[in-house]
Amino acid sequence: MNWMEKELSAMEDASLMRTLCLSSSILGCPGYTVRGERRLLNLSSNDYLGLSQHPAIIEVMREELLIEGSGAGASRHVTGNRASYGRLEEALSGWQNCEAALVFANGYMANSGVIGALVGRGDVVFSDQLNHASIVDGTILSRAELARYRHNDMEHLRTLMNKYRDKRRKLIVTDAVFSMDGDQAPLRELAHLKCEYGAMLMVDEAHSGGIYGDLGEGLCHELGVDVDIHMGTFSKSFGVYGAYVCGSRTLIRWLVNKARPLIYSTALPPSLIAGISKALELVQTEHWRRVRLREAVTLFRSSLSAAGFDVSAGDSPIVPIIIGDNDTTLRFSGALEEEGIAAVAIRPPTVPEGTARIRFSLSAVHTDKELIDAAARIRTVGLQLGVLSL
Numbered sequence: 001m002n003w004m005e006k007e008l009s010a011m012e013d014a015s016l017m018r019t020l021c022l023s024s025s026i027l028g029c030p031g032y033t034v035r036g037e038r039r040l041l042n043l044s045s046n047d048y049l050g051l052s053q054h055p056a057i058i059e060v061m062r063e064e065l066l067i068e069g070s071g072a073g074a075s076r077h078v079t080g081n082r083a084s085y086g087r088l089e090e091a092l093s094g095w096q097n098c099e100a101a102l103v104f105a106n107g108y109m110a111n112s113g114v115i116g117a118l119v120g121r122g123d124v125v126f127s128d129q130l131n132h133a134s135i136v137d138g139t140i141l142s143r144a145e146l147a148r149y150r151h152n153d154m155e156h157l158r159t160l161m162n163k164y165r166d167k168r169r170k171l172i173v174t175d176a177v178f179s180m181d182g183d184q185a186p187l188r189e190l191a192h193l194k195c196e197y198g199a200m201l202m203v204d205e206a207h208s209g210g211i212y213g214d215l216g217e218g219l220c221h222e223l224g225v226d227v228d229i230h231m232g233t234f235s236k237s238f239g240v241y242g243a244y245v246c247g248s249r250t251l252i253r254w255l256v257n258k259a260r261p262l263i264y265s266t267a268l269p270p271s272l273i274a275g276i277s278k279a280l281e282l283v284q285t286e287h288w289r290r291v292r293l294r295e296a297v298t299l300f301r302s303s304l305s306a307a308g309f310d311v312s313a314g315d316s317p318i319v320p321i322i323i324g325d326n327d328t329t330l331r332f333s334g335a336l337e338e339e340g341i342a343a344v345a346i347r348p349p350t351v352p353e354g355t356a357r358i359r360f361s362l363s364a365v366h367t368d369k370e371l372i373d374a375a376a377r378i379r380t381v382g383l384q385l386g387v388l389s390l
């Protein structure tokens, strides 16, 4: 096992070591986190709508826990299925205006399970270079060929689609909003290419579900783009845990029979299904959270730009500042913590080599004052570390 120590010290030298830091939440205060003895403004959470501490969600989960116990006890194909799963899936189909829906344990398992169920040897997956790791891993597991196209580059995608024209099944997969950059996929162009080449189109709405669309349906809905496989998570805007896949009745019947993470893994605990169902109701009815998030995003992005940072255009709550060098990025994150801000350093392999960054993510619960103060403190750190100049 000596090789491990060697590899770990090489990672340490390259400022690529990861350690598990302790964070705790403050009940009723979702915009903050506690590290050590300190309360920090949390600019590194995906709790975009601030639902993770919602009393109504907590209450239904508590009630269901007392009725159903702590675990489902088996997979849905055995004895883990409950009526509440079916009710949630019906509510999801209504929300997404599609024929059927299926709940998965989490986004990672949804992506890997769906891709593995749709394609195999002799098939091809066209995947954006910046897609989430679960999409890449799902493709590798499926044994289909992975054709990665340059980020959002439709000409490159077309070239690859021509190259793999004769493959049996073709699947295009993309994040709707990219998790580390916050930019959007060209969904209309992708839908057009999918029709032209007779491919399937799968969109991951992990970072856009809850945020776009009048009822939080996501970016596809906001842009009026029809996709074959619509996937999203309950772990971000919904403030809970789990994932969904929406599409045709045939797709869902296929997944129930073929998606291995669904078949060979225990069903989510009933208390979680109750929490997700309540969160789905709130995502649709508490529209003010989307409005507030949009205001917060506009204010924070313009404050960082005014402070001198290069902030890419867009309206996503994911706001990266690209620093490049791993060590400086780590020091930047450490200095922000000293300033009372939790904003973690994102380094390779999560992002491409030379593009280490601080990835800020906002929530509807952040106030204008908190965000303006934060931008001022981020500027101070930027000046101290020479990332910004006067």
Ligand SMILES: Cc1ncc(COP(=O)(O)O)c(C=O)c1O
Residues within 6 Å of the ligand: 106, 107, 108, 109, 111, 132, 134, 175, 179, 204, 206, 207, 233, 234, 235, 242, 243
């Ligand atoms: C784009 C994207 N897809 C999927 C996932 C995985 O979701 P989960 O955390 O529910 O496993 C993530 C989570 O980080 C993500 O960013």
